Amino acid sequence: MEFTSARKLTKTIKIGNISIGGNAPVSIQSMTNTDTRNVDATLKQICDLEAVGCEIIRLAVPDREAAQALCTIKKATNIPVVADIHFDHELALIAINGGVDKVRINPGNIGSFENVKKVADAANYKGIPIRIGVNAGSVEKELLAKYGAPTAEAMVESALRHGDILEKAGFYNIVYSLKASSVPMTIAAYRLMSASCGYPLHLGITEAGTEFFASVKSSIGIGCLLAEGIGDTIRVSVTGDPLVEIKIGREILKSLGLRNDGADVISCPTCGRCQINIIPIAEEINQRLSGIRKPLKIAIMGCAVNGPGEAKEADIGIAGGKGEALLFKKGKIIRKIPEDSIVSELMDEINKILEV
Numbered sequence: 001m002e003f004t005s006a007r008k009l010t011k012t013i014k015i016g017n018i019s020i021g022g023n024a025p026v027s028i029q030s031m032t033n034t035d036t037r038n039v040d041a042t043l044k045q046i047c048d049l050e051a052v053g054c055e056i057i058r059l060a061v062p063d064r065e066a067a068q069a070l071c072t073i074k075k076a077t078n079i080p081v082v083a084d085i086h087f088d089h090e091l092a093l094i095a096i097n098g099g100v101d102k103v104r105i106n107p108g109n110i111g112s113f114e115n116v117k118k119v120a121d122a123a124n125y126k127g128i129p130i131r132i133g134v135n136a137g138s139v140e141k142e143l144l145a146k147y148g149a150p151t152a153e154a155m156v157e158s159a160l161r162h163g164d165i166l167e168k169a170g171f172y173n174i175v176y177s178l179k180a181s182s183v184p185m186t187i188a189a190y191r192l193m194s195a196s197c198g199y200p201l202h203l204g205i206t207e208a209g210t211e212f213f214a215s216v217k218s219s220i221g222i223g224c225l226l227a228e229g230i231g232d233t234i235r236v237s238v239t240g241d242p243l244v245e246i247k248i249g250r251e252i253l254k255s256l257g258l259r260n261d262g263a264d265v266i267s268c269p270t271c272g273r274c275q276i277n278i279i280p281i282a283e284e285i286n287q288r289l290s291g292i293r294k295p296l297k298i299a300i301m302g303c304a305v306n307g308p309g310e311a312k313e314a315d316i317g318i319a320g321g322k323g324e325a326l327l328f329k330k331g332k333i334i335r336k337i338p339e340d341s342i343v344s345e346l347m348d349e350i351n352k353i354l355e356v
């Protein structure tokens with residue numbers, strides 16, 4: 001039985017060479033936290049993010065200089081680039097004409113319909129999408145007055161209002177996001193939005209905090225929605241290194257069986273039965289395998305209670321004994337290894353599998 005509900009079939013939108021929505025795999029994206037005007041630093045961070053699995057990258061475009069830098073950056077990278085713009089339609093036009101792959105802008109904040117139409121026409125001409133990104137913290141005053149607070153309903157009404165403006169301008173290449181720092185409110189908003197429209201949804205919990213807190217909140221919020229079949233692309237927000245966002249995002253997708261690229265390291269919590277030091281072994285193996293893309297299941301288990309069962313189901317695994325461990329490969333016991341060479345022998349066997 002599948003754990004996740006069938007994905008809701010949304011409209012397929014192209015962002016550079018990546019599709020989101022429809023039957024496309026759920027993609028992982030992040031946002032640079034460098035100054036966009038610093039082209040070298042931003043390109044270096046994009047390169048690092050791409051290396052750990054980032055598939056779409058968004059850059060803040062606060063002014064004209066940043067918009068021009070974005071165009072230079074776009075030419076020097078292969079990953080789809082999204083321009084994040086607030087209020088200023090001129091910046092959107094510079095980014096679109098400079099070859100950006102998507103723009104995040106809320107048309108209701110641009111000003112006149114004439115300006116919205118200019119952005120919509122330019123994006124239509126280039127065939128690029130626009131993301132309408134509603135945040136609970138910036139819901140319009142009249143909606144706050146109507147609902148009394150930034151509720152899920154207020155967020156959805158705000159998003160649909162922005163969407164109506166784009167559709168009136170003849171633009172239908174839309175992605176929506178509805179982020180709040182409250183996990184229940186975010187879940188409620190996306191559920192409502194999913195029931196209200198067929199455009200793809202970009203999921204995220206905003207202002208989720210530092211690594212530990214962001215990891216928990218995002219896993220629950222994004223994970224709950226994905227398990228219900230809602231969501232087409234994800235961004236985990238972390239106060240910290242954006243590389244961590246990708247790491248968490250990949251684990252969310254792998255945990256739900258929505259992506260299987262990379263290592264899945266199963267390790268037991270250890271208990272009084274354990275007679276080898278499992279924790280540093282598991283940490284070292286996780287560290288060494290953090291960059292691999294090939295699907296690989298590794299089991300690092302402390303004893304013979306659950307160890308052989310898990311190790312047999314994995315591509316490679318160990319079940320600890322007294323100062324040693326049994327090494328399993330593809331369901332079979334290969335040999336016994338002494339505790340002090342577990343990491344090196346496991347890595348030798350893993351590398352043999354990866355080379356095939």
Ligand code: SF4
Pocket residue numbers: 268269270271272273274301302303304305306307
């Ligand atoms: Fe304890 Fe063994 Fe289970 Fe690990 S596998 S938690 S050592 S019983």
